[in-house]
Amino acid sequence: NAGVTQTPKFQVLKTGQSMTLQCAQDMNHNSMYWYRQDPGMGLRLIYYSASEGTTDKGEVPNGYNVSRLNKREFSLRLESAAPSQTSVYFCASSEAGGVYEQYFGPGTRLTVT
Amino acid sequence: AQTVTQSQPEMSVQEAETVTLSCTYDTSESDYYLFWYKQPPSRQMILVIRQEAYKQQNATENRFSVNFQKAAKSFSLKISDSQLGDAAMYFCAYRSASETSGSRLTFGEGTQLTVNP
Numbered sequence: 360n361a362g363v364t365q366t367p368k369f370q371v372l373k374t375g376q377s378m379t380l381q382c383a384q385d386m387n388h389n390s391m392y393w394y395r396q397d398p399g400m401g402l403r404l405i406y407y408s409a410s411e412g413t414t415d416k417g418e419v420p421n422g423y424n425v426s427r428l429n430k431r432e433f434s435l436r437l438e439s440a441a442p443s444q445t446s447v448y449f450c451a452s453s454e455a456g457g458v459y460e461q462y463f464g465p466g467t468r469l470t471v472t
Numbered sequence: 473a474q475t476v477t478q479s480q481p482e483m484s485v486q487e488a489e490t491v492t493l494s495c496t497y498d499t500s501e502s503d504y505y506l507f508w509y510k511q512p513p514s515r516q517m518i519l520v521i522r523q524e525a526y527k528q529q530n531a532t533e534n535r536f537s538v539n540f541q542k543a544a545k546s547f548s549l550k551i552s553d554s555q556l557g558d559a560a561m562y563f564c565a566y567r568s569a570s571e572t573s574g575s576r577l578t579f580g581e582g583t584q585l586t587v588n589p
Contacts, residue, residue, distance in 0.1 A: 392576060401582050404576050456575055466515045
């Protein structure tokens, strides 16, 4: 099993450009998440999808959109990148409820110049 | 909204010694879950240990154990017999047991642990 995969691993964008971060999981999990990690701030939730066909805003959703394409895939889109979106982005998945852990992808380091 | 606070941005320990990382959280809920994740330089997030709030017994996983004080809203991580491979950023995280929460995690700011040989 590959677990949670993310593409790309690194990306450099100019201000105003758009891009989509891809995430896929092969563990048949219902729930998927997008976080961003900034120095000194831990991981903050951008959007999540509790189940296929649903998405909800997290703590820092402004400037982002998401699509739960199917049960396996959950993408994050930046329509018009800004320097404030320079960060490391993590996708995660888990079973819903209970003490189940979240499994994380390897992360995408995004730099917006 | 729940908040998680890790008041120690950096900690260091000598190899083979014991170190304790602190975590406090704020919630009005009575049923929830707590986690410690480790992030080595590879950036991969790895679950270290988990605790269910309704369980009074502290969780233990080999050299890792927690001190869960529900009334004080404290969830510290103790690493015994520290090894060089324990060097990493450690994150404390909270998850509500409410079905409406989407099982999402709220993370603390992290504690960077250095292990000295």
